[in-house]
Amino acid sequence: MLSSFHFSYSIIWPTVWCFLSSSFNGLLGLFYAPAGLLGRGSRNEDIEHLGDATAVESKNGSVISSAAELNKPSTPYPKSIRYIRVPGEWEQRTNPQTAPNHPNIPEPRPGEIIYVTKGKFLAWGGTAMIERLPSGIVIKTPLPNPYCPPEEKDHQRNMRLEAQIYQRIGEHPRVPSSVNWNPDTCCLTMEYLENGNLRDYIRQNHRSITPWLRLQWARQAAEALTVLHAVDVIHCDLSPRNFLLDSDLNLKISDFGGASLCGSEPSAIPATRFRHPRYDWNVTPVFGDDIFSLGSLIYFIMTDCYPHQEVPSNEVEKLYEVQEFPDVSHLICGTIIMQCWSWQVDTAQAVYDYLKAVDKDCVL
Incomplete structure (x- = not known):
């Protein structure tokens, strides 16, 4: 046999x-x-x-x-x-x-x-x-x-x-x-993207990732989200695992199966550390939901850590409810991260424009 x-x-x-x-x-x-x-x-x-x-x-x-x-x-x-x-x-x-x-x-x-x-x-x-x-x-x-x-x-x-x-x-x-x-x-x-997802790549190569490359990824993540929002798609599950890297380490957004299209009901919700405290499953998602998640994503890109990584998820929800977020004052992207978390930025395009200006004006 x-x-x-x-x-x-x-x-x-x-x-x-x-x-x-x-x-x-x-x-x-x-x-x-x-x-x-x-x-x-x-x-x-x-x-x-x-x-x-x-x-x-x-x-x-x-x-x-x-x-x-x-x-x-x-x-x-x-x-x-x-x-x-x-x-x-x-x-x-x-x-x-x-x-x-x-x-x-x-x-x-x-x-x-x-x-x-x-x-x-x-x-x-x-x-x-x-x-x-x-x-x-x-x-x-x-x-x-x-x-x-x-x-x-x-x-x-x-x-x-x-x-x-x-x-x-x-x-x-x-x-x-x-x-x-x-x-x-x-x-x-x-297409096959040789370098896998962003989460695993950062975990495996964090010591060799340059500040410039991190800033590039943050900018490209905002650009990717701008592309989705332009065609009335809300991703609803932004996280490092849903971004892929090609052979040149350029970032691409993926996994749209749980998204909301033109106001449709999604089948996914953001993870705890990527979900704002006012999120309501029974309410149609809005672009701001993704923008909050984008702030957490950029934080991960710049620090190799999830927001409040050492805190249990249920405690993270309580911290978010009282607007207690990780300190980002030392990060080059700290201002825009906090604006994403506090709903002070309205569009992914605004995040992209901010990061593009940082990339242009800053010597890392």
Whole structure:
């Protein structure tokens, strides 16, 4: 019997969340997280943590017939869900020793979903799994969940929204290039950005990042947000993980699946340290919500730290309520950061103009 390697991810989805998704469309976004369904404000530091893959060996007797094949379980909704990834046709061609021509696909046990890979795994989030195709581009596939069709439809809806926003923006240096959109599978292909997301890059390279590069990123982040607001898009989840870096370390904004388009209801909210104290889930988001988040983003860029990083999230909310923000007086961008936090700046364009002037006038 042939053996194959697959990767597993554990995601906790209690049955109650399927009920919420089907009964209260949009409420699910308040609780949804890639490592489970939690109250977004209850977690500490950065909200979304990308899944880590762990390799395990599997022996089975089924045969993969398509790179997009999904072996759907038929058991009742389980207490938890585990995604099992098995090699697709691309891996059979590129790695025949570890992915034979006729690999076996395991029969899913209760709580398992079998996913046949399209490319090299990069990351997964609340809506989609991200892989790099053999051609070099990236494909974003909505997470399947046959145990809860309404939730699966939510993922597909978010992908449709993201594709619509990419189309609305068009080509821009502060936004990843969209290569193709498949409305049948809700899969989006985009350019691959070599240096990953801003959060991880800063964490791994903070000692070598120059003040000039930090200022460039702050300016480019404001420019990117200006691009979104110009087409009536409110991101609703600005954070360092949602900005990507190309080969030249230029910043690009990404992940629009939870956004608000033309006043639509978003399926995401900002993380605690990126969310102003007056934020109300039941109220249509405004540009100022993103601008507050932009202040926290610039703070992270300039300091390598989240605002009040050592303070639990629930305490951060209390500090924000009484306008107690981190000291920024020593930062070159401190004035504009505080203006973002205190709602003293109205547009992302104003933030961009300020940072552009700082970049021009200041010798770092």
